[in-house]
Amino acid sequence: MVADLHLSEERPEATGRFFHFLDHTAKGADALYILGDLFEYWIGDDDTHNSLAMQLAEKLKSLSAKGTSVFFMHGNRDFLLAKGYAGQSGMTLLADPMIINLHGTPTLLSHGDLFCTDDTRYQQYRKWIRRPAIQKMLLMLPLEFRRALAGSARMKSEREKAGKPLEIMDVNPDAVIRAYREYGVTRLIHGHTHRPALHESTDSGKKLERWVLPDWFDCGGYLVCTSAGCQLEVA
Numbered sequence: 751m752v753a754d755l756h757l758s759e760e761r762p763e764a765t766g767r768f769f770h771f772l773d774h775t776a777k778g779a780d781a782l783y784i785l786g787d788l789f790e791y792w793i794g795d796d797d798t799h800n801s802l803a804m805q806l807a808e809k810l811k812s813l814s815a816k817g818t819s820v821f822f823m824h825g826n827r828d829f830l831l832a833k834g835y836a837g838q839s840g841m842t843l844l845a846d847p848m849i850i851n852l853h854g855t856p857t858l859l860s861h862g863d864l865f866c867t868d869d870t871r872y873q874q875y876r877k878w879i880r881r882p883a884i885q886k887m888l889l890m891l892p893l894e895f896r897r898a899l900a901g902s903a904r905m906k907s908e909r910e911k912a913g914k915p916l917e918i919m920d921v922n923p924d925a926v927i928r929a930y931r932e933y934g935v936t937r938l939i940h941g942h943t944h945r946p947a948l949h950e951s952t953d954s955g956k957k958l959e960r961w962v963l964p965d966w967f968d969c970g971g972y973l974v975c976t977s978a979g980c981q982l983e984v985a
């Protein structure tokens with residue numbers, strides 16, 4: 751499982767690390783789950799001049815051709831990634847959140863922004879931008895215009911992040927408990943907060959574990975899950 755790679759032409763080290771991870775570490779795994787923010791931004795599958803995305807599609811496709819199923823869940827940066835690019839890279843798109851049976855343990859996967867309910871402005875924006883009609887309209891805009899929009903949205907988000915208290919940027923504990931109960935799971939895996947950790951707790955005698963995936967800005971990492979359990983590793 752990986753998340754928050756935020757790949758872009760501006761961060762070649764992260765791209766290099768992830769390509770190495772795909773060629774060596776992920777090779778031979780049953781499945782690779784990418785839980786959102788694979789790209790720093792995504793303006794549409796029709797942006798075919800994106801050479802980084804084209805190279806990555808080839809790598810992912812060859813990984814899946816060798817027997818590793820590749821799954822992709824949208825993040826808040828790449829929510830416009832659609833069937834075209836997913837097909838080109840051999841990835842299966844997943845809804846957020848999604849329950850999977852992970853070696854016998856029902857596990858809830860999510861990008862994680864859903865649980866940051868203290869940031870009410872962001873949650874309103876998320877609801878609006880995820881509406882199919884809004885996305886359809888966005889995709890009708892010329893590519894260059896979409897690129898400019900993405901750039902200003904990133905700048906705005908960075909500015910706002912700088913002014914927000916740190917707690918608001920993390921998940922809300924009640925939203926997390928609600929998710930465990932609503933989906934009847936004892937394990938939750940997500941990214942988005944860039945605060946890699948294992949959070950263990952109990953609810954009515956049940957042991958709960960929440961794994962938070964790291965970002966790939968400085969070093970990168972991933973979560974390995976086997977029937978024996980999960981473990982965070984540095985890439």
Ligand code: MN
Pocket residue numbers: 754786787825826827861863941942943
């Ligand atoms: Mn995110």
